[in-house]
Amino acid sequence: MDQARLFLETQPLFTLFLTVALGYIVGEINVRGVCLGSGAVLFVGLALGAFAPKSAPPALLGTLGLLLFLYGIGIQYGAQFFRGLTSPMGIKANAAACAGVLASGLVAWALVPLTHIRLADALGMFAGTGTSTASLQATIATLKNNDAAVGYSVTYPIGVAGPILFLFALKVLLKPRIDAPKAKLIDMAEIALRNPAFVGLKLHDLTTRLPQGLAIAAVRRQHHNQLPDGDLVLQKDDVLLATATDPEVLRETAARCGEIQPGRMMSHREDLDYMRVFASSALVVGMPLRDLRYPDGVSCAIAHVRRGDVDLLPNPDIVLESGDRVGVLANRAHMEAIRAFFGDSIKGTADLSFICLGIGAAAGLLAGAIKLPLPGTGGFSLGLAALLILALCLGKIRRSGPFVWVMPLSANLVLRNLGLTIFLAQVGISCGPKFVDTVGAAGPLLLLYGVIVLLVLVGVTALLAMAVFKLPFDTSVGVLCGATGNPGILAFGNRIAPTDRPDLMYAMIFPSMTIVKVLFAQLAISLAGS
Structure with missing residues (x-):
């Protein structure tokens, strides 16, 4: 025992990481749904500190x-x-x-x-x-x-x-x-414009009259898909690719505008195709969607942003975070440039700026x-x-x-x-001797x-x-x-x-x-x- 104590006291870093390992093992022990987690590191540190009083790493490390x-x-x-x-x-x-x-x-x-x-x-x-x-x-x-x-x-x-x-x-x-909330997943529908009251409106004027929680990802006109330009003047029989996290919103929109059609837009991808990219580039991380500046000659529309296990509708105020998965509609010729713009790197989503830190x-x-x-x-x-x-x-x-x-x-x-x-490990090891003396008297x-x-x-x-x-x-x-x-x-x-x-x-x-x-x-x- 004396040799083990001497070894711990002469190798404080070994003692520190031994405390971490044993602490997490103890912290995983579950007693009727309660476990200490990382807090167990402190108790293991107290035990090792009491056993080897001079084994504490420098306080600066803690x-x-x-x-x-x-x-x-x-x-x-x-x-x-x-x-x-x-x-x-x-x-x-x-x-x-x-x-x-x-x-x-x-x-x-x-x-x-x-x-x-x-x-x-x-x-x-x-x-x-x-x-x-x-x-x-x-x-x-x-x-x-x-x-x-x-x-x-x-x-x-x-x-x-x-x-x-x-x-x-x-x-x-x-x-x-x-009631547990339903998962917020993007649903979509292709809605043909039949309502005469909406024909002749600009697209951004139409969106103000539609239910909240809806976004227009693309417009199909005369057998061609195109990006949703807010100044586009709508015509009869235009087809809107509408997205929402609530299917009821899509049904209400279809009732106001016209009718839901079979999925022609998603099956015809010669004009617009869909891809999903990781947000990892410093050009986009921390930027609201409204402030994104795509490379010259490149145009696209963001269909949704997936953050963790939740889909977010493309709101101009959404600030991209590293690791967000961004659903993009664009011409295939622009896809490589869009990938480079967003970064699209899983490895990049784990990097951090040590300058900023x-x-x-x-x-x-x-x-x-x-x-x-x-x-x-x-x-x-x-x-x-x-x-x-x-x-x-x-x-x-x-x-x-x-x-x-x-x-x-x-x-x-x-x-x-x-x-x-x-x-926790450093503090536990350093105060182990005092802990034993005090708990015995006043614990x-x-x-x-x-x-x-x-x-x-x-x-x-x-x-x-x-x-x-x-x-x-x-x-x-x-x-x-x-x-x-x-x-x-x-x-x-x-x-x-x-x-x-x-x-x-x-x-x-x-x-x-x-x-x-x-x-x-x-x-x-x-x-x-x-």
């Missing part, structure tokens, strides 16, 4: 890991975050989650004078019950020690399992009826180093919370001239999950206090979301998931509320609540020091 995690979150969820700050439902959702987070933080803070626990333990419990790694990092950095990791590690399992049990109880108690991260760290005044405390700095805020702004902007701030989803997931894992009490803090968090959030703001059940589930933070909770929320609202609310709530948790931890330490 900070780098968290930086990558927060930057990836901000870049991905920037647009949803700012939308949540302005929409009526988003404001209500953020208010409910913020009240719950602050209430739980105040309860944790009040436990310091009431129970005589250390401030580090209280803030560690606050971070653990809220599964907020960023809040833990802020506490560690401000206190300049790893004491908070003990309270975090003791209460983290409660922070994962507790909200899942709470959501399960809500579902059983309320028995909400939630470096600039964004450096600017965020610089902003985080600026000390902000706070009366009575001497001031405080945002630290990595400033980096998250900047990343959210860049995620909303998407690109600035040649700089494409967004990154492909696949690359983003790998980057931030790797960063989070490295941070059960910290566990009890953690339950109290968690119940305040989920109880206040649910009460405001559902009883005060009257948000629908699936929306409230997303708010609770965003307030508590762990992706495993969101996965369970998607099972009990199988709509897109839990994901949407999580994207709106999680970044802002991460900032609130970080700022609360820093302010609590500043005020305690004063």
